[in-house]
Amino acid sequence: MRPAAGLGLLALALAVAPLALPPFFLQLLTEIAIVGLFATAFNLLMGFGGMVSFGHAAYFALGAYTAALLVKRAGVPLLLALPAAPVVAAAGALLFGVFIVRLSHTYFAMLSLAFAQIVFTVIFKWKALTGGDDGLLDVWPPGLLKSPAAYYYFTLAIVGLCIVALHAIVDSPFGYALKAVRENPRRARYIGIDVRRHQLAAFVISGAFSGVAGGLFAFYNGSVFPDFAYFTKSFEPLVVALLGGVQSFFGPLAGALGFKILEWMISRQWPVYWPLFLGSIVIVVIVLLPAGFVGLVRGLPWRTRPPAKA
């Protein structure tokens, strides 16, 4: 099957899904699309940029809260509130990213986690603004978009646009430069690529699209809570991307589909055992990953020294 035909068939299947599937499954697909976007944005950083962040939930949450607050407190319509989500998320990613990209590897991951926990704590404690651990409730899309089918199409459209944009970024000169940086930062620098700038840009783009996912999720869920920023949420795109395959652009999307369905099926039968299952899946995926990923990973233990202090 040629790729174009395959994609076309997929698009057709997605388009007619509301005719074949009951509303709950449309909602499940909506969630899968959102998680797929989050994971793809995350993978821009991990798979293509070679940087593993443990704090991406922060940008997801920033996006979700921005959209929710604008709609609830400022009465802004959804179509204006949603674009604000990636803006705020990108700002957050820029603010934190400036510090995070100066580090490498384990320290990169740990600082990203620390910042995410700070975001979580601020959301949790700033009750007057965010509602604290009571969250913000009744954040539903407006009448037109309320039905499961309508919001499903809306989400597919937005996610589709974002995926196209991300794909364009990955396939652009910037994307190739990013991959070069991932493979060998020193060589990249020698041929004139500004390593830091590229990494920071990737971080901000990744954060921005995570924010879109967050915004979409806010209206899908109907409420936002501080645990959107908790570090366990940060592991979701990671696990999904790993499962689907970080070396491929569409891997995280496939991972999202497989993961969410698996989660739904297992959690309803054996809730106590779901964490056991999830942990085992993570372990199995890491142990059994094909050589291709190891080849990618061998590029990761670069150690970029912090820029010499002037």
Place this chain on the structure above:
Amino acid sequence: MRARVKHATSALLTLMLVLIGAVVPAAAQGKPPIRIGEINSYSGLATVYTFPYKEGLLMAAKEINDAGGVLGRPIEFIFRDDKLKPDEAVKAARELVGQEKVDFLAGCISSGVGLAISAYAKEAKTLYFATHCQTSRLTWDDGHKYVAHTTNNVNQYIRALAKKAATLPYKKWAHISPDYEYGHNVWEEFISYLKQLKPDVQVMQENWPKLGETDHSSYVTALLQSNAEAFISAVWGAQEIAFVKQARPFGLFEKVKYVSASVGNPDELDPLGKEAPVGALTPGFAWYDEGMQKRHPKLAEWVKKYETRAKKEPTLGASWGYASAYIIAEAIKRAKSAETDKVIAALGEGYEMEFPWGKVIMRGCDMQAIPPQWTGVVKMNAQGKPVLADIEESHGKDVIRSCDEVAKLRALAAEKKK
């Protein structure tokens, strides 16, 4: 790249087909039983509360069904795990309502989850019976016609506690409460009611450890230095166990009277054992107490039945699970129908039910349960096990906010949302 796109696309398509395949057979269902979707935390650390609660719920369901069911139909609970996350709860609610086509929703232990399900229920126009979670916001500030609360709320049992505390000769109070919604709720309810009853009460110190704090030694020191005569703790569960263990050797409980919102519960008293804070004033379900069993002759039998079934002693949560099932069944019975609007109307009229531990009133204006309230003092029994004694019984109706006050709260909250 092409090969990978091809593979990924095939994978996606296959998975979609599997998804559709899984759905079609599941679609058609005949529904003689009355089905209630129950969402709670059945994995992780909340299980210490939810497992006994579920036992109580299922015990009641079996009794109801053995007696002929509700309107001749058996009552069936379908369980889902919320993983202590509000968004998972909403997802489960969607599945239960949209896919499983349940008649009603029930459940919650975490207040955030309860509020999230309630918001969804309002949207989906499905009646939701909040069970184990205790925030007063459910039926008051954030209340609406599609949510009922079948158990105690913070307002009632904390006020009952404050009422008893007001009879003690202490004017200078401090507190230690975890810094989140519930902790603030408890402290505010306690101190406002206490001041109402005893205007010369002074707040000497406020302590807000984070939820899940492990080391409280600095708070213990602070309390010792606060010049307070008594203090109330909203700290609960494992955190309270740690707090008590850490505070004891500092002599805190000898110097300052200890009032707790939850230390009387077996999940805390039993592990504490000989380290239990003897003399502490606290609410609790002391089914073993002689006085309780004399006042409530059916209690001992209920306990025995529960123990046979669950192989463990009952907890307060178990009684809530049991009561919730009956309250839901009663609402349907009174409505003579399982239709949402009719059941809401029946709830709106309010009713009372007798349980082995006393009378529970389901109030019509806010669909809030008003159960009996107990306070007791921690003592060591003859076997050296900590228990609650000197049980004093009152009723939530003596302290709960009136319907007018509730209406005002709702109006205030609606204002804030604008």
Place this chain on the structure above:
Amino acid sequence: MSWITNGPLITVQVMSGLSVGMLLFLVSVGMSLIFGVTRIVNLAHGCFYMVGAYLMVTLVEILPDRPWAFWVALLLAPLGVAALGGVIEIGLLRLIYRRDPLMQLILTFGLILVIGTLVLLAWGPDNKSVSRPEALAGSVRIFGQPFPSYYVLVLALAPLTAVALWLVFYRTRWGMLVRAATVDREMLGALGVNVAALYTQVFVFGSWLAGFGGALAAPTVAVALGMDGDVLTTAFVVVVIGGLGSFAGSFIGALLVGLLQSFGILVFPAVSIVLLFAIMAVVLIVRPWGLLGRPDA
């Protein structure tokens, strides 16, 4: 805050902070050690602490009710955890040696979920507790202020452990190999040392330390599900501040964090939750390798 000039009170508070810090040290030094040699941040370290505490509960229950039972349990519980560590290292981590340490880190995250559920299945959901041994259940007077006797034990044991660890790392051949491995593993392998075996030994030793920390801490906290998360976060902050891979760094970091937690709320009540993570962030920004770590890590 009039007590701030109250000498005896400050002393007792400092000693409390140090005790807590010492328990934290036991957990953190294991994590730091494992990272130093294998470059893996072992996220499952909190689980080892938790299993150590739960094993204490069981051992105290099944041993006869005699004064020596507590001490025997304290000896045996960490050994159980060490065995668990060994099984995990040999059975799982060895399979992915060649992988990027970040992947190994993610695997340890998977372990958290697995071990957590296994603990729930094995011990049930109820909260548990270990009582302090009779002799140490009360308090002593320090300058007239009551101070828990059990903390005296901790304060005595911890420096002993620290000294013992120092002796192991700086006066034994094995310790020298471990220190060499933290500097340059490849060279060590090239010199003919069985690095794989060393990894296992270090991992087992690190888990033993965490298990010992958990067993020793058990009488001061509640033994309950979720205790792994709390200690993991704090230990994380400690090793970052002290420096991943540095033994002395863990010691100083643990003391600092213990004291901070003790005094933090008294001095900055509103900020204390964020404080730890903010400090961790600052350290990572300004000096990622921590106070006493090595820059190349």
